[in-house]
Amino acid sequence: MNWMRTILAKVLACLAILSLTAAHAQELRLEEQLLVLPLPIPVLAYVVKPLLDAPLPLVVMNHGETLDPKERSFYPTVEFRAAAFWFARRGYLVVVPIRPGFGSAAIDLPDQGVVSTYFGAVGKCTDANFRAAGIAIARLNQWVIDYVLDRKLAAGPGTIVVGQSGGGWGALALSSLNPAGVRAIITFEAGRGGRVDGKPNNNCAPDKLVEAAREFGRSARVPVLSIYTENDTYFGPSLSRKLLEAYRAAGGTGEYHLLPPFGNEGHFLLDDPNAIPIWSPVVSGFLEAHP
Numbered sequence: 001m002n003w004m005r006t007i008l009a010k011v012l013a014c015l016a017i018l019s020l021t022a023a024h025a026q027e028l029r030l031e032e033q034l035l036v037l038p039l040p041i042p043v044l045a046y047v048v049k050p051l052l053d054a055p056l057p058l059v060v061m062n063h064g065e066t067l068d069p070k071e072r073s074f075y076p077t078v079e080f081r082a083a084a085f086w087f088a089r090r091g092y093l094v095v096v097p098i099r100p101g102f103g104s105a106a107i108d109l110p111d112q113g114v115v116s117t118y119f120g121a122v123g124k125c126t127d128a129n130f131r132a133a134g135i136a137i138a139r140l141n142q143w144v145i146d147y148v149l150d151r152k153l154a155a156g157p158g159t160i161v162v163g164q165s166g167g168g169w170g171a172l173a174l175s176s177l178n179p180a181g182v183r184a185i186i187t188f189e190a191g192r193g194g195r196v197d198g199k200p201n202n203n204c205a206p207d208k209l210v211e212a213a214r215e216f217g218r219s220a221r222v223p224v225l226s227i228y229t230e231n232d233t234y235f236g237p238s239l240s241r242k243l244l245e246a247y248r249a250a251g252g253t254g255e256y257h258l259l260p261p262f263g264n265e266g267h268f269l270l271d272d273p274n275a276i277p278i279w280s281p282v283v284s285g286f287l288e289a290h291p
Contacts, residue, residue, distance in 0.1 A: 065166025137170020
């Protein structure tokens with residue numbers, strides 16, 4: 001696949017390996033890196049870890065989604081750096097894979113004859129396939145987990161998977177695969193098909209989304225924490241409750257937390273460093289309950 005090698009060469013040439021040492025906090029210094037992981041489809045990943053001489057458990061974090069190719073090409077390398085720092089300061093190796101088709105890894109170039117590897121499409125609302133889009137992210141998560149643990153870059157078991165929006169939907173999908181060594185899954189504002197045509201609370205085939213959540217729940221046995229906000233205009237309280245109710249009714253183990261309104265748009269709670277004092281007690285309590 002010459003086109004893939006060419007793109008990776010450009011990414012490596014432009015970015016090489018970014019290695020920064022962040023200001024210490026809570027007596028822990030953090031190291032940041034930008035790496036290309038040689039997975040079945042090579043993936044750029046942001047990595048942050050505390051400078052500790054000890055095996056570290058793994059946290060994989062999934063960024064959000066957009067169906068607009070131009071928006072994907074300008075996607076930030078790290079969507080929620082402060083949240084990644086929060087986990088790293090608690091002794092985790094944090095890996096944030098930048099999914100194919102996003103940011104520096106964007107290769108949606110039909111005018112140049114390049115085939116896209118963006119796997120997030122869900123199809124038309126009349127025939128939306130939300131399950132497949134979630135499973136695609138789940139498979140990528142499994143590749144990342146296997147790569148990191150097989151090379152003993154992190155300690156296992158005890159892996160945590162976190163995701164926001166479409167990335168949270170992928171984390172929920174991962175629960176249905178029951179990956180070995182995954183201790184818990186945490187989602188923020190999880191879902192797909194929100195704000196069709198940019199309109200608030202205008203969802204693409206919400207009944208299909210609920211049914212997909214039910215399908216995930218049928219085989220899921222990993223503890224899941226799902227966090228939403230009252231003023232999320234992508235997946236409002238009524239829909240988010242239905243998602244988790246369907247997931248749990250089918251057999252999944254899920255905790256639902258609806259937080260008060262945050263800012264002008266609660267959907268981006270995880271992106272904002274100021275929101276950490278709001279969601280961190282909920283996450284800490286959940287992880288303490290699922291050691």
